[in-house]
Amino acid sequence: MSATASNMAAKKLQVGWYGLGSMGKPMAENLQKYLAKNDQSLIFNNRTMASGDSLKDLGASPASSFGELVTKSDVIFTMVNNDDTLKSLLQQAYDTKDLSGKIFVDCSTVHPDTTKAVTEEITKHKATYLAAPMFGGPAIAVPGKLVVAIGGPSSAVENVKPYFQDVIARKVIVCKEEPQSASMLKIAGNIITVNLMEAVSEAQVFAEQTGIGCGPMEELITEGFGPVAGGYSGRMTSGNYAPALDKRPGFGVSLSIKDANYALAIAEEKGVKLPATEIANKNMKAARDEHGEVLDCASMYGTLRKEAGLNFFNDKSRQSDDVGQHQNDTHVHPQQANIRGQRSSAARSLHPSIPEWFARLVVIPRPAFSMVSRTAKATLPDTEMAKAMVKEAMARVSGGAVAGQGATVTVGSPRSDY
Template identity: 60%
Template sequence: MPQIGWYGLGSMGLAMARNLQRHVASKKALNMIYSNRTMSRGDALKSLGGIPEPDFAKVVDQSNVIFTMVSNDKVHTSLLNSVLSKSPSLKDKIFVDCSTIHPNTVDASVARLAKKDAHFLSAPVFGGKPIAEDGKLVFALGGSEKAAEVVRPLIQDVMGRKVIDCGSEARRAALLKIAGNIVTVNMMEAVGESQVFAEKTGLGTGPMEELITEAFGAVAGGYSKRLTSGAYAPPLESRPGFGVSLAIKDADHAFAMAKEQNVELPGLQVARDNMAAAREYGGECLDSSSMYGILRQKAGMEFWNEKSRKGN
């Protein structure tokens, strides 16, 4: 098994890295070397055998396969800049980015690393924090098939339940992620609307949630649970499952690409506007499902339900 490096320990990244480190340990292979802006986020990973290294360039130097899971294109590019400026040799190293970034950013990373005889794979994920913790994410994987053969066993049945092969063009995996996010955000909006309707009409959120889960599947049911549990607006000292600003960023990537192709995304626009309004009202510590709070307000209810951070 190759030496694995990891950067990015947000809600998703930490859950994914923990599963990968458990796998590494079970195979009695070399422990993962990890880095993060806030190194204390990796304490749970360290307890599993992970090796902390504050300098990401040193992580790269010591690793054969390097996973990254970061918040946006700017952070991704900054990391790559630091590596290219500090690392003397990147020959045959494989970089696997699991973030949601623009396909053009992917293209640039592929080209820059190719000049150093290194490989870049785009491997964005579908699923929230609970699914990441269970190792049941769906991955899109694009890039060099030779590199993908090395990486696929580190993903399948370790961090994810399914790997969708997007071919040799890394950007296609990023495209699939953006397209999938259109479905995701629209689904959260639809679940939020139906739950507000159920509460206002007296039906109640319980029967509605049962129907959503049984008729439309566990993913839709999971989105409903974010609302009814109050997770759409978690306590300020905690982290949302997937932050509202990240979801807005992802939606904006979709809008930018849709505009280039003269494609309209009216449903996504409604959801994006509601997420932006939620962020303006409740701040950054909100989940991507927090459009629910705005839908509640529009129906004459409080933004906060009884289980959210200001519910009591």
Template identity: 55%
Template sequence: MGAAMARNLQRHLAAQKAPNMLYCNRTMSRGDALKPLGGVPEPSFERVVAECGIIFTMVSNDAIHNNLMTTALGHSSGLKNKIFVDCSTIHPHTVGFTATKLQERDASFLAAPVFGGHPIAVDGKLVFALGGPRRAADAVRPLIQDVMGRRVIECGEDATRASLLKIAGNIVTVNMMEAVGESQVFAERSGLGTGPMEELISEAFGAVAGGYSKRLTSGAYAPPLDSRPGFGVSLAIKDADHAFAMANEHKVELPGLQVAQDNMVAAREYAGECLDSSSMYGILRQKAGMEFWNEKSRKGN
């Protein structure tokens, strides 16, 4: 998803005749599609920090985020007036710690997690939650609105609120995947069929729910081992863990999320890491007396 966002941002920069993007990734070849658009590869994140006034990051977990921020904070030339914009799903405590450390160096931190899958990112139609200092948010918003996203939800000057909104949104997302999976297993097992069920889901409950259904019926919940899942099951489990941590802190129960989490963990134990976040569907199939794999998944085709 980050690659699609970066392409849209670089297209915008080129159209505005602004300086080209410097991009960095652990696997630099994943940014090759940016080169024809004018993107400039830079293997050193420290060099990116030195050269850029606005630095977007999107990583898979809190530990990688912390490593990047440690690198940035160790930058010897200073960070004054630089703006860091993190689009990852990370814990609010991590966000708060990072914001404080950067503020001590006269830099700003914005939490800008995103809602939407890869196809939505390609179309530049993501929804962003944006939290952090107003001046920094005003500077960054034109790089998001109608560039990488269709909507920016303002979360105020406390960056942790954007992170909290993302975690709350993920509760809806994971529960919806579980509900779609349950309904499709019911439809198949009862003889109704997944086709009519998918049509109903799409028409009655919208494109997002319909997209989740297509992950199941297309077999994308368990893609080939030489491919990348749309959104890896371990990332979804990590996101759910953040929700449980915050719920425990505020004495809130999340029974629906617990069911979905248990099924995701069971799916990973059964079929390994190369699974989509919707792979709880495979466990639901097993519980209904069917194979984990449907005919279009990696072991069914």
């Protein structure tokens, strides 16, 4: 064991957490419960601090910024939505100047190349970086039954394992000493995930069209192929693959497309064929292209329903992408309707080629997680806000691609750090 690891083992470590999305929040809550048993408390920060109210109730302490969190913590966990968010966040850590001896543990799904680059940068600051991506969704995160793959220096891995085993995860898979080895395993696991969702989708559409029925099919899927496959089936039959426009999907379709893109890009580089992943990715993209960002990763089910002559939406999902059909819009005040109309008109006048789904999202404040800052939102009139949203979105669409991804706009997809 290194001197740093020995020193850490000899004292109680201060643990910090950033990222309270659908996955990060239950993970952080389970970690806080574990720490409380040892007379410790978690320090947390998040893009939207109100998401941490339940953590405060459990005894955790808020930090005013990520920089403050880093300064006060020995071990820093992050759970964010993509590579760029992670790199931007870590830049704030570098700006605190003194990172000596700290351990950064990232639980996000990012490209292995990003993990490698971040590891090299953090090492320059005399800190340690571990990649610890998760397998499992929010329903499994709540009871602490995730599976984690962790890669990095063995001494640091041993220091953080107690925070995972039987706290956040039921199983810890230790990978190589290079953190990117865990990121690569996560990419490989996502190949199985998207293909399993595609297979379950195909089986459920087949069951509906042949008269078997979704109920018996779901029983077979769950009992014959396990609770993970059964959970995917439940996302479809419950309608959660296409939730109401004011609801956050369990795992946003654009995040799943990002993961599939990473797998396909790496496979092409290595000369590996992934035909089933290509089909699943095509079906997810088709769903997003037609129905927007407020979709779960299981939305390929809707695409397959449509290809079989059924409605994209089933009887449990939302029934339309029309704002007028939004469940909270049954009794829209005339003034509110007028404001929404102004926003939509502004969007279309600014950029005639704007996709219909984005124009619709502009007029729904809650699911359209705007890329415009909250400060700008507070000061801009409604029409100008809509123009600003569209202008920035279209600029990003026409910009370059991030690692492993084509240039896409993901305005409504849930961010892990919200």
